[in-house]
Amino acid sequence: MFGSDQGPWNHTFRIEHKLGPRLRVVGVIDPDTARAERVLRKKCESFVKPAYEGAVVYSSLDDYYNKKTEAGLPDPRAFFVGTPPKFRGGAEPGHNDLELQMIKYFPNVAYFIEKPVSTAPLSEVNDVVQALKKNGNIISVGYMLRYLRAVQKMKQIIHDNRLTSAAYPSIAKPAWWNKAFDQGPVIEQGTHFCDLSRYFGGDVDLDSVKAHSVEWYEKPGVLSRIPVDESIVPEDQRIPRISAAVWKYDNGAVGSFMHTVAIHGTAYDCELEVWADGYHMHLVDPYNAPTLVIRRPGDDHEERHAFTDDDPFFSEISNFIDAVEGEGNPHILSSYEDAAKTYALTWEIRTRTEKSRRVVPAP
Secondary structure (H helix, E strand, O other): OOOOOOOOOOHHHHHHHHHHHHOOOOEEEOOOHHHHHHHHHHHHOOOOHHHHOOOEEEOOHHHHHHHHHHHOOOOOOEEEEOOOHHHOOOOOOOOOOHHHHHHHHOOOOEEEEOOOOOOOOHHHHHHHHHHHHHHOOOEEEOOHHHHOHHHHHHHHHHHHOOOOOEEOOOOOOHHHHEHHHHOOHHHHOOHHHHHHHHHHHOOEEEEEEEEEEEOOOOHHHOOOOOOOOHHHOOHHHEOOOEEEEEEEEOOOOEEEEEEEOOOOOOOOOOEEEEEEOOEEEEEEOOOOOOEEEEEOOOOOOEEEEEOOOOOHHHHHHHHHHHHHHOOOOOOOOOOHHHHHHHHHHHHHHHHHHHHHOOOOOOO
């Protein structure tokens, strides 16, 4: 399970669905071995028992590699990496250099890696990008919204009409509310929409980013409901209530982004707008009930397309597995290098909001 318990981030279900009786999980790597054992026992009590009954729990990648080598076992076909981003994507030995260790021990294995790619400094992330590019194995990063049928329809409209686009919670995890751990809501959660914006608009001129925020100590930032005890979070690590940014893409288009933690309940409220010559495409509720509203050239009428029974998580996993197995015509829509560019944009937004925020008033 990846993500918060309020979201549908059960990747194992999609893997089981895709591979069926062919799935064989050889191991689960988790420092919390007791938790991993509990998860495996639960899996083995269900109809997917054959896929998991041979799996072994390992405390670290080193532990797995050493025991696999001693036993003379073959390498796995793929790794699914769902560790928190603070432990990967960097170059600090023994702390966040997971991908570099995977290349060292398993250079020919495919990697599926959750977003964001890291919380490490951009210089370290770029080192990892270059190492993975040089190694050349199959990698997919979990920006699943790219796989929505509504998103692909938007891309098709842009392609078919040769357009150039101009784009525009309730989480009870203490780490999410502390920038020292998850690095803030833009990097951890808003990253999906920064990524979609880049998917349509292209590379961003990071020097052009302008951003502002509403902070916890400002009047609009005093929230009536916070699902954690924020008093235990250091004041300088409390997350912004609203982050708003605008930027230019390298192609001259303009993009904007707004993220807020102000709404109550468990359902996300998300929208994405793409404007082009004569076109306005409006994606509504991509997580729950994706709907695409289109206005075309020369017409004031709005088309409305509802996309039911669409599972971008499954499409993402399916394309990754097809690429690993060399089947069909798979399309991995988010490479590690591209995902690192989204990470750079989210960090730029956070940095610019922190530079522009008002000073904490004296008590």
